[in-house]
Amino acid sequence: MKQYRAYxxxxxxxxxxxTEVIEAAAQTIYELQKRGIEPYYITNNASVNREDVENKLAKMGIVAKRERIYTTAVASALYCAEYHASSHIYLYGEEGLRKAFAEQNLRVVGPEEADVAVVGINRESTYESLSEVMNVIRNGATFIATNSDKIIPTATGFGVGNGSFIRLLAHATGIEPLYIGKPESTMLELVRESGGYAKDEMVMIGDNYDTDILCGIQYEIDTIHVAGGVHTQAQIQQREKQPTYFVENLTELL
Structure with a gap:
Protein backbone atom coordinates (compact mmCIF):
# COMPACT_ATOMS: atom_id res chain seq x y z
CA MET A 1 0.00 0.00 0.00
CA LYS A 2 1.21 3.49 -0.85
CA GLN A 3 2.47 5.66 2.01
CA TYR A 4 1.02 9.14 2.57
CA ARG A 5 1.86 12.35 4.42
CA ALA A 6 -1.73 13.14 5.47
CA TYR A 7 -3.82 10.24 6.82
CA THR A 19 -17.50 4.92 23.71
CA GLU A 20 -15.56 1.80 22.70
CA VAL A 21 -12.25 2.17 20.89
CA ILE A 22 -11.48 -0.11 17.94
CA GLU A 23 -8.15 -1.61 19.00
CA ALA A 24 -6.79 -2.02 15.47
CA ALA A 25 -7.37 1.68 14.87
CA ALA A 26 -5.61 2.72 18.08
CA GLN A 27 -2.66 0.47 17.24
CA THR A 28 -2.43 1.87 13.71
CA ILE A 29 -2.45 5.50 14.88
CA TYR A 30 0.23 4.71 17.47
CA GLU A 31 2.46 3.11 14.84
CA LEU A 32 1.99 6.02 12.43
CA GLN A 33 2.97 8.45 15.18
CA LYS A 34 6.07 6.38 15.94
CA ARG A 35 7.02 6.89 12.30
CA GLY A 36 6.60 10.64 12.64
CA ILE A 37 3.22 10.81 10.88
CA GLU A 38 0.58 12.70 12.86
CA PRO A 39 -2.92 11.78 11.57
CA TYR A 40 -5.88 14.05 10.96
CA TYR A 41 -9.34 13.31 12.36
CA ILE A 42 -12.32 14.19 10.15
CA THR A 43 -15.79 13.76 11.59
CA ASN A 44 -19.28 14.76 10.50
CA ASN A 45 -20.28 14.93 14.17
CA ALA A 46 -21.40 18.51 14.85
CA SER A 47 -22.20 17.90 18.52
CA VAL A 48 -18.51 18.13 19.44
CA ASN A 49 -15.62 20.55 18.98
CA ARG A 50 -11.88 19.97 18.87
CA GLU A 51 -11.42 19.83 22.63
CA ASP A 52 -14.24 17.28 23.01
CA VAL A 53 -12.70 14.96 20.41
CA GLU A 54 -9.20 15.37 21.85
CA ASN A 55 -10.45 14.42 25.32
CA LYS A 56 -12.50 11.46 24.07
CA LEU A 57 -9.57 10.04 22.12
CA ALA A 58 -7.25 10.56 25.11
CA LYS A 59 -9.53 8.42 27.27
CA MET A 60 -9.13 5.70 24.64
CA GLY A 61 -5.34 5.95 24.75
CA ILE A 62 -5.02 7.96 21.53
CA VAL A 63 -3.05 11.21 21.70
CA ALA A 64 -4.40 13.55 19.01
CA LYS A 65 -3.15 17.03 18.19
CA ARG A 66 -6.06 19.44 18.62
CA GLU A 67 -5.26 21.45 15.49
CA ARG A 68 -5.54 18.26 13.41
CA ILE A 69 -9.14 17.61 14.44
CA TYR A 70 -11.89 18.79 12.09
CA THR A 71 -15.52 18.41 13.11
CA THR A 72 -18.41 19.77 11.08
CA ALA A 73 -19.07 22.20 13.95
CA VAL A 74 -15.56 23.61 13.51
CA ALA A 75 -15.78 23.58 9.69
CA SER A 76 -19.22 25.24 9.70
CA ALA A 77 -17.95 27.99 12.01
CA LEU A 78 -14.87 28.55 9.82
CA TYR A 79 -17.11 28.69 6.73
CA CYS A 80 -19.43 31.24 8.33
CA ALA A 81 -16.48 33.28 9.60
CA GLU A 82 -15.35 33.61 5.97
CA TYR A 83 -18.68 34.05 4.17
CA HIS A 84 -21.16 35.25 6.84
CA ALA A 85 -18.99 37.20 9.26
CA SER A 86 -21.52 40.00 9.67
CA SER A 87 -24.64 37.81 9.61
CA HIS A 88 -27.09 37.08 12.40
CA ILE A 89 -26.81 33.31 12.88
CA TYR A 90 -29.37 30.95 14.41
CA LEU A 91 -27.87 27.67 15.62
CA TYR A 92 -29.86 24.45 15.88
CA GLY A 93 -27.64 21.84 17.45
CA GLU A 94 -25.71 20.84 20.54
CA GLU A 95 -22.99 22.35 22.71
CA GLY A 96 -20.14 21.52 20.33
CA LEU A 97 -21.73 23.64 17.61
CA ARG A 98 -22.27 26.58 19.97
CA LYS A 99 -18.66 26.41 21.23
CA ALA A 100 -17.25 26.36 17.70
CA PHE A 101 -19.20 29.48 16.71
CA ALA A 102 -18.27 31.24 19.95
CA GLU A 103 -14.59 30.58 19.22
CA GLN A 104 -14.98 32.41 15.89
CA ASN A 105 -16.75 35.34 17.62
CA LEU A 106 -19.75 35.00 15.31
CA ARG A 107 -23.04 36.71 16.09
CA VAL A 108 -25.50 34.07 17.31
CA VAL A 109 -29.10 35.24 17.72
CA GLY A 110 -32.62 34.01 18.37
CA PRO A 111 -35.07 32.92 15.66
CA GLU A 112 -36.63 36.37 15.13
CA GLU A 113 -33.36 38.06 14.10
CA ALA A 114 -31.70 35.33 12.05
CA ASP A 115 -30.59 35.66 8.45
CA VAL A 116 -28.56 32.40 8.53
CA ALA A 117 -29.68 29.07 10.04
CA VAL A 118 -27.04 26.41 10.76
CA VAL A 119 -28.50 22.99 11.54
CA GLY A 120 -26.52 20.21 13.22
CA ILE A 121 -27.46 17.05 15.07
CA ASN A 122 -29.79 17.77 18.00
CA ARG A 123 -30.70 14.70 20.01
CA GLU A 124 -33.17 16.72 22.06
CA SER A 125 -35.23 17.64 19.00
CA THR A 126 -38.96 18.03 19.50
CA TYR A 127 -41.86 18.87 17.23
CA GLU A 128 -41.76 22.43 18.57
CA SER A 129 -38.01 22.92 18.11
CA LEU A 130 -38.05 21.53 14.57
CA SER A 131 -40.99 23.76 13.74
CA GLU A 132 -39.06 26.77 15.03
CA VAL A 133 -36.01 26.18 12.81
CA MET A 134 -38.33 25.37 9.89
CA ASN A 135 -39.94 28.81 10.26
CA VAL A 136 -36.54 30.53 10.47
CA ILE A 137 -35.70 29.00 7.09
CA ARG A 138 -39.14 29.71 5.61
CA ASN A 139 -38.73 33.35 6.65
CA GLY A 140 -35.67 33.69 4.43
CA ALA A 141 -32.61 32.63 6.43
CA THR A 142 -29.79 31.00 4.47
CA PHE A 143 -30.00 27.27 5.21
CA ILE A 144 -26.68 25.60 6.13
CA ALA A 145 -26.46 21.93 7.20
CA THR A 146 -23.42 20.63 9.03
CA ASN A 147 -23.73 17.24 7.32
CA SER A 148 -26.04 14.87 5.48
CA ASP A 149 -25.53 11.60 7.40
CA LYS A 150 -28.75 9.56 7.30
CA ILE A 151 -27.64 7.37 10.20
CA ILE A 152 -24.76 7.42 12.69
CA PRO A 153 -22.96 4.51 14.39
CA THR A 154 -23.62 3.91 18.08
CA ALA A 155 -22.31 1.36 20.55
CA THR A 156 -25.44 -0.75 20.02
CA GLY A 157 -26.08 -0.23 16.30
CA PHE A 158 -27.14 2.97 14.59
CA GLY A 159 -28.99 6.17 15.42
CA VAL A 160 -30.83 8.73 13.30
CA GLY A 161 -28.32 11.10 11.68
CA ASN A 162 -28.51 14.82 11.05
CA GLY A 163 -29.19 14.25 7.37
CA SER A 164 -32.54 12.65 8.18
CA PHE A 165 -33.61 15.78 10.07
CA ILE A 166 -32.31 17.90 7.19
CA ARG A 167 -34.50 16.00 4.71
CA LEU A 168 -37.51 16.72 6.94
CA LEU A 169 -36.68 20.44 6.99
CA ALA A 170 -35.95 20.58 3.27
CA HIS A 171 -39.26 18.88 2.53
CA ALA A 172 -41.15 21.24 4.86
CA THR A 173 -39.53 24.41 3.51
CA GLY A 174 -38.92 23.48 -0.12
CA ILE A 175 -35.34 24.74 0.32
CA GLU A 176 -32.18 22.67 -0.11
CA PRO A 177 -29.31 23.52 2.27
CA LEU A 178 -25.65 24.13 1.68
CA TYR A 179 -23.84 21.10 3.17
CA ILE A 180 -20.50 21.46 4.97
CA GLY A 181 -19.61 17.89 6.02
CA LYS A 182 -18.59 14.81 4.08
CA PRO A 183 -19.08 13.99 1.22
CA GLU A 184 -18.51 17.71 0.60
CA SER A 185 -14.81 18.57 0.53
CA THR A 186 -14.67 21.50 2.98
CA MET A 187 -12.77 19.64 5.71
CA LEU A 188 -10.30 17.98 3.34
CA GLU A 189 -9.55 21.36 1.80
CA LEU A 190 -8.89 22.74 5.29
CA VAL A 191 -6.44 19.86 5.87
CA ARG A 192 -4.70 20.43 2.54
CA GLU A 193 -4.31 24.14 3.20
CA SER A 194 -3.09 23.63 6.76
CA GLY A 195 -0.24 21.32 5.74
CA GLY A 196 0.48 22.50 2.22
CA TYR A 197 -0.10 18.98 0.89
CA ALA A 198 -0.46 17.83 -2.67
CA LYS A 199 -3.57 15.76 -3.21
CA ASP A 200 -1.53 12.64 -4.03
CA GLU A 201 -0.05 12.89 -0.51
CA MET A 202 -3.47 12.60 1.17
CA VAL A 203 -5.78 9.66 1.89
CA MET A 204 -9.31 9.54 3.37
CA ILE A 205 -10.08 6.52 5.57
CA GLY A 206 -13.53 5.47 6.74
CA ASP A 207 -16.35 2.94 6.99
CA ASN A 208 -19.14 4.90 5.28
CA TYR A 209 -19.16 4.96 1.48
CA ASP A 210 -21.70 7.77 1.20
CA THR A 211 -19.68 10.16 3.37
CA ASP A 212 -16.04 9.15 3.88
CA ILE A 213 -15.28 7.41 0.62
CA LEU A 214 -17.29 9.68 -1.67
CA CYS A 215 -15.67 12.68 0.02
CA GLY A 216 -12.22 11.43 -0.95
CA ILE A 217 -13.29 10.35 -4.42
CA GLN A 218 -14.92 13.71 -5.17
CA TYR A 219 -11.89 15.56 -3.81
CA GLU A 220 -9.70 13.38 -6.04
CA ILE A 221 -7.54 11.81 -3.35
CA ASP A 222 -7.00 8.14 -2.50
CA THR A 223 -9.49 6.38 -0.22
CA ILE A 224 -9.44 3.37 2.11
CA HIS A 225 -12.64 1.61 3.16
CA VAL A 226 -12.43 -0.26 6.47
CA ALA A 227 -14.87 -3.09 7.17
CA GLY A 228 -17.19 -3.33 10.16
CA GLY A 229 -19.04 -0.05 9.86
CA VAL A 230 -21.95 1.38 7.88
CA HIS A 231 -21.23 -0.30 4.52
CA THR A 232 -19.80 -3.70 3.67
CA GLN A 233 -17.32 -4.35 0.90
CA ALA A 234 -19.98 -6.32 -0.99
CA GLN A 235 -22.36 -3.35 -0.89
CA ILE A 236 -19.68 -0.95 -2.08
CA GLN A 237 -18.64 -3.19 -4.96
CA GLN A 238 -22.08 -2.52 -6.46
CA ARG A 239 -21.26 1.20 -6.72
CA GLU A 240 -19.92 2.86 -9.84
CA LYS A 241 -16.86 4.41 -8.19
CA GLN A 242 -14.66 2.28 -5.98
CA PRO A 243 -12.29 3.06 -3.08
CA THR A 244 -8.58 2.84 -3.79
CA TYR A 245 -8.24 0.08 -1.14
CA PHE A 246 -10.41 -2.20 1.00
CA VAL A 247 -9.11 -3.36 4.40
CA GLU A 248 -10.58 -5.64 7.04
CA ASN A 249 -8.94 -3.64 9.84
CA LEU A 250 -6.69 -0.62 9.96
CA THR A 251 -3.50 -2.48 10.84
CA GLU A 252 -3.34 -3.38 7.15
CA LEU A 253 -2.32 0.23 6.50
CA LEU A 254 1.01 -0.63 8.10
Whole structure:
Protein backbone atom coordinates (compact mmCIF):
# COMPACT_ATOMS: atom_id res chain seq x y z
CA MET A 1 0.00 0.00 0.00
CA LYS A 2 1.21 3.49 -0.85
CA GLN A 3 2.47 5.66 2.01
CA TYR A 4 1.02 9.14 2.57
CA ARG A 5 1.86 12.35 4.42
CA ALA A 6 -1.73 13.14 5.47
CA TYR A 7 -3.82 10.24 6.82
CA UNK A 8 -7.37 11.54 7.34
CA UNK A 9 -9.35 9.24 9.63
CA UNK A 10 -13.10 9.24 10.11
CA UNK A 11 -14.01 8.76 13.78
CA UNK A 12 -17.42 7.13 14.39
CA UNK A 13 -17.29 3.56 13.09
CA UNK A 14 -13.62 3.80 12.10
CA UNK A 15 -11.64 4.64 15.25
CA UNK A 16 -14.38 3.95 17.78
CA UNK A 17 -17.99 2.85 18.11
CA UNK A 18 -19.81 4.92 20.68
CA THR A 19 -17.50 4.92 23.71
CA GLU A 20 -15.56 1.80 22.70
CA VAL A 21 -12.25 2.17 20.89
CA ILE A 22 -11.48 -0.11 17.94
CA GLU A 23 -8.15 -1.61 19.00
CA ALA A 24 -6.79 -2.02 15.47
CA ALA A 25 -7.37 1.68 14.87
CA ALA A 26 -5.61 2.72 18.08
CA GLN A 27 -2.66 0.47 17.24
CA THR A 28 -2.43 1.87 13.71
CA ILE A 29 -2.45 5.50 14.88
CA TYR A 30 0.23 4.71 17.47
CA GLU A 31 2.46 3.11 14.84
CA LEU A 32 1.99 6.02 12.43
CA GLN A 33 2.97 8.45 15.18
CA LYS A 34 6.07 6.38 15.94
CA ARG A 35 7.02 6.89 12.30
CA GLY A 36 6.60 10.64 12.64
CA ILE A 37 3.22 10.81 10.88
CA GLU A 38 0.58 12.70 12.86
CA PRO A 39 -2.92 11.78 11.57
CA TYR A 40 -5.88 14.05 10.96
CA TYR A 41 -9.34 13.31 12.36
CA ILE A 42 -12.32 14.19 10.15
CA THR A 43 -15.79 13.76 11.59
CA ASN A 44 -19.28 14.76 10.50
CA ASN A 45 -20.28 14.93 14.17
CA ALA A 46 -21.40 18.51 14.85
CA SER A 47 -22.20 17.90 18.52
CA VAL A 48 -18.51 18.13 19.44
CA ASN A 49 -15.62 20.55 18.98
CA ARG A 50 -11.88 19.97 18.87
CA GLU A 51 -11.42 19.83 22.63
CA ASP A 52 -14.24 17.28 23.01
CA VAL A 53 -12.70 14.96 20.41
CA GLU A 54 -9.20 15.37 21.85
CA ASN A 55 -10.45 14.42 25.32
CA LYS A 56 -12.50 11.46 24.07
CA LEU A 57 -9.57 10.04 22.12
CA ALA A 58 -7.25 10.56 25.11
CA LYS A 59 -9.53 8.42 27.27
CA MET A 60 -9.13 5.70 24.64
CA GLY A 61 -5.34 5.95 24.75
CA ILE A 62 -5.02 7.96 21.53
CA VAL A 63 -3.05 11.21 21.70
CA ALA A 64 -4.40 13.55 19.01
CA LYS A 65 -3.15 17.03 18.19
CA ARG A 66 -6.06 19.44 18.62
CA GLU A 67 -5.26 21.45 15.49
CA ARG A 68 -5.54 18.26 13.41
CA ILE A 69 -9.14 17.61 14.44
CA TYR A 70 -11.89 18.79 12.09
CA THR A 71 -15.52 18.41 13.11
CA THR A 72 -18.41 19.77 11.08
CA ALA A 73 -19.07 22.20 13.95
CA VAL A 74 -15.56 23.61 13.51
CA ALA A 75 -15.78 23.58 9.69
CA SER A 76 -19.22 25.24 9.70
CA ALA A 77 -17.95 27.99 12.01
CA LEU A 78 -14.87 28.55 9.82
CA TYR A 79 -17.11 28.69 6.73
CA CYS A 80 -19.43 31.24 8.33
CA ALA A 81 -16.48 33.28 9.60
CA GLU A 82 -15.35 33.61 5.97
CA TYR A 83 -18.68 34.05 4.17
CA HIS A 84 -21.16 35.25 6.84
CA ALA A 85 -18.99 37.20 9.26
CA SER A 86 -21.52 40.00 9.67
CA SER A 87 -24.64 37.81 9.61
CA HIS A 88 -27.09 37.08 12.40
CA ILE A 89 -26.81 33.31 12.88
CA TYR A 90 -29.37 30.95 14.41
CA LEU A 91 -27.87 27.67 15.62
CA TYR A 92 -29.86 24.45 15.88
CA GLY A 93 -27.64 21.84 17.45
CA GLU A 94 -25.71 20.84 20.54
CA GLU A 95 -22.99 22.35 22.71
CA GLY A 96 -20.14 21.52 20.33
CA LEU A 97 -21.73 23.64 17.61
CA ARG A 98 -22.27 26.58 19.97
CA LYS A 99 -18.66 26.41 21.23
CA ALA A 100 -17.25 26.36 17.70
CA PHE A 101 -19.20 29.48 16.71
CA ALA A 102 -18.27 31.24 19.95
CA GLU A 103 -14.59 30.58 19.22
CA GLN A 104 -14.98 32.41 15.89
CA ASN A 105 -16.75 35.34 17.62
CA LEU A 106 -19.75 35.00 15.31
CA ARG A 107 -23.04 36.71 16.09
CA VAL A 108 -25.50 34.07 17.31
CA VAL A 109 -29.10 35.24 17.72
CA GLY A 110 -32.62 34.01 18.37
CA PRO A 111 -35.07 32.92 15.66
CA GLU A 112 -36.63 36.37 15.13
CA GLU A 113 -33.36 38.06 14.10
CA ALA A 114 -31.70 35.33 12.05
CA ASP A 115 -30.59 35.66 8.45
CA VAL A 116 -28.56 32.40 8.53
CA ALA A 117 -29.68 29.07 10.04
CA VAL A 118 -27.04 26.41 10.76
CA VAL A 119 -28.50 22.99 11.54
CA GLY A 120 -26.52 20.21 13.22
CA ILE A 121 -27.46 17.05 15.07
CA ASN A 122 -29.79 17.77 18.00
CA ARG A 123 -30.70 14.70 20.01
CA GLU A 124 -33.17 16.72 22.06
CA SER A 125 -35.23 17.64 19.00
CA THR A 126 -38.96 18.03 19.50
CA TYR A 127 -41.86 18.87 17.23
CA GLU A 128 -41.76 22.43 18.57
CA SER A 129 -38.01 22.92 18.11
CA LEU A 130 -38.05 21.53 14.57
CA SER A 131 -40.99 23.76 13.74
CA GLU A 132 -39.06 26.77 15.03
CA VAL A 133 -36.01 26.18 12.81
CA MET A 134 -38.33 25.37 9.89
CA ASN A 135 -39.94 28.81 10.26
CA VAL A 136 -36.54 30.53 10.47
CA ILE A 137 -35.70 29.00 7.09
CA ARG A 138 -39.14 29.71 5.61
CA ASN A 139 -38.73 33.35 6.65
CA GLY A 140 -35.67 33.69 4.43
CA ALA A 141 -32.61 32.63 6.43
CA THR A 142 -29.79 31.00 4.47
CA PHE A 143 -30.00 27.27 5.21
CA ILE A 144 -26.68 25.60 6.13
CA ALA A 145 -26.46 21.93 7.20
CA THR A 146 -23.42 20.63 9.03
CA ASN A 147 -23.73 17.24 7.32
CA SER A 148 -26.04 14.87 5.48
CA ASP A 149 -25.53 11.60 7.40
CA LYS A 150 -28.75 9.56 7.30
CA ILE A 151 -27.64 7.37 10.20
CA ILE A 152 -24.76 7.42 12.69
CA PRO A 153 -22.96 4.51 14.39
CA THR A 154 -23.62 3.91 18.08
CA ALA A 155 -22.31 1.36 20.55
CA THR A 156 -25.44 -0.75 20.02
CA GLY A 157 -26.08 -0.23 16.30
CA PHE A 158 -27.14 2.97 14.59
CA GLY A 159 -28.99 6.17 15.42
CA VAL A 160 -30.83 8.73 13.30
CA GLY A 161 -28.32 11.10 11.68
CA ASN A 162 -28.51 14.82 11.05
CA GLY A 163 -29.19 14.25 7.37
CA SER A 164 -32.54 12.65 8.18
CA PHE A 165 -33.61 15.78 10.07
CA ILE A 166 -32.31 17.90 7.19
CA ARG A 167 -34.50 16.00 4.71
CA LEU A 168 -37.51 16.72 6.94
CA LEU A 169 -36.68 20.44 6.99
CA ALA A 170 -35.95 20.58 3.27
CA HIS A 171 -39.26 18.88 2.53
CA ALA A 172 -41.15 21.24 4.86
CA THR A 173 -39.53 24.41 3.51
CA GLY A 174 -38.92 23.48 -0.12
CA ILE A 175 -35.34 24.74 0.32
CA GLU A 176 -32.18 22.67 -0.11
CA PRO A 177 -29.31 23.52 2.27
CA LEU A 178 -25.65 24.13 1.68
CA TYR A 179 -23.84 21.10 3.17
CA ILE A 180 -20.50 21.46 4.97
CA GLY A 181 -19.61 17.89 6.02
CA LYS A 182 -18.59 14.81 4.08
CA PRO A 183 -19.08 13.99 1.22
CA GLU A 184 -18.51 17.71 0.60
CA SER A 185 -14.81 18.57 0.53
CA THR A 186 -14.67 21.50 2.98
CA MET A 187 -12.77 19.64 5.71
CA LEU A 188 -10.30 17.98 3.34
CA GLU A 189 -9.55 21.36 1.80
CA LEU A 190 -8.89 22.74 5.29
CA VAL A 191 -6.44 19.86 5.87
CA ARG A 192 -4.70 20.43 2.54
CA GLU A 193 -4.31 24.14 3.20
CA SER A 194 -3.09 23.63 6.76
CA GLY A 195 -0.24 21.32 5.74
CA GLY A 196 0.48 22.50 2.22
CA TYR A 197 -0.10 18.98 0.89
CA ALA A 198 -0.46 17.83 -2.67
CA LYS A 199 -3.57 15.76 -3.21
CA ASP A 200 -1.53 12.64 -4.03
CA GLU A 201 -0.05 12.89 -0.51
CA MET A 202 -3.47 12.60 1.17
CA VAL A 203 -5.78 9.66 1.89
CA MET A 204 -9.31 9.54 3.37
CA ILE A 205 -10.08 6.52 5.57
CA GLY A 206 -13.53 5.47 6.74
CA ASP A 207 -16.35 2.94 6.99
CA ASN A 208 -19.14 4.90 5.28
CA TYR A 209 -19.16 4.96 1.48
CA ASP A 210 -21.70 7.77 1.20
CA THR A 211 -19.68 10.16 3.37
CA ASP A 212 -16.04 9.15 3.88
CA ILE A 213 -15.28 7.41 0.62
CA LEU A 214 -17.29 9.68 -1.67
CA CYS A 215 -15.67 12.68 0.02
CA GLY A 216 -12.22 11.43 -0.95
CA ILE A 217 -13.29 10.35 -4.42
CA GLN A 218 -14.92 13.71 -5.17
CA TYR A 219 -11.89 15.56 -3.81
CA GLU A 220 -9.70 13.38 -6.04
CA ILE A 221 -7.54 11.81 -3.35
CA ASP A 222 -7.00 8.14 -2.50
CA THR A 223 -9.49 6.38 -0.22
CA ILE A 224 -9.44 3.37 2.11
CA HIS A 225 -12.64 1.61 3.16
CA VAL A 226 -12.43 -0.26 6.47
CA ALA A 227 -14.87 -3.09 7.17
CA GLY A 228 -17.19 -3.33 10.16
CA GLY A 229 -19.04 -0.05 9.86
CA VAL A 230 -21.95 1.38 7.88
CA HIS A 231 -21.23 -0.30 4.52
CA THR A 232 -19.80 -3.70 3.67
CA GLN A 233 -17.32 -4.35 0.90
CA ALA A 234 -19.98 -6.32 -0.99
CA GLN A 235 -22.36 -3.35 -0.89
CA ILE A 236 -19.68 -0.95 -2.08
CA GLN A 237 -18.64 -3.19 -4.96
CA GLN A 238 -22.08 -2.52 -6.46
CA ARG A 239 -21.26 1.20 -6.72
CA GLU A 240 -19.92 2.86 -9.84
CA LYS A 241 -16.86 4.41 -8.19
CA GLN A 242 -14.66 2.28 -5.98
CA PRO A 243 -12.29 3.06 -3.08
CA THR A 244 -8.58 2.84 -3.79
CA TYR A 245 -8.24 0.08 -1.14
CA PHE A 246 -10.41 -2.20 1.00
CA VAL A 247 -9.11 -3.36 4.40
CA GLU A 248 -10.58 -5.64 7.04
CA ASN A 249 -8.94 -3.64 9.84
CA LEU A 250 -6.69 -0.62 9.96
CA THR A 251 -3.50 -2.48 10.84
CA GLU A 252 -3.34 -3.38 7.15
CA LEU A 253 -2.32 0.23 6.50
CA LEU A 254 1.01 -0.63 8.10
Missing amino acids: CFDLDGTIYKG
